Amino acid sequence: MAAYRRLRFHRRPGGPSQVCGRAYNFIMTQEAQELLQKALALPDNERAELAGTLISSLDATVDPDVEAAWQQEVARRLHEVQSGKVGTISWEEVQQKGRTLLNGK
Secondary structure: OOOEEEEEEEEOOOOOEEEEOOOEEEEEEHHHHHHHHHHHOOOHHHHHHHHHHHHHHHOOOOOHHHHHHHHHHHHHHHHHHHHOOOOOOOHHHHHHHHHHHHHOO
16 A cells, blocks of 8 residues: 655745645655655746646546637737737736735735
8 A cells, every 4th residue: 555645835935846834735655745856856847848748637638619719718818919908917927916815915
C-alpha cells in the first residue's frame, strides 16, 4: 500500500509554490510529492506547459460545440481589443487586483 502524505501549498511572492503548512490541501503519494518538487523547480514557462498538459490529460474528451464556442469567444475578445472597444491591463495590475480581492482590501 502506498504511503500518502497530506500536503499544503503556498506561493511565495515572486517565487514558485512551496510545500508548507497552509493554503491548498492535497493527499499524494511519496512519488507524486517528489515529482511535484521537481516540477516546482522548473522555470515558469516549463511549469506552465507541464500544468496545461496535466490538466488537459484529465479530460481527453473534446466537445466540438464547446470548442467552437470558445473559438468564437476568443475571436470576439480579440476583435474588441483590436478595435479599441476594450483595453488591456498589465500583468502586475492583474496580480494586484487579485491580491486585493483575495485579501478583502
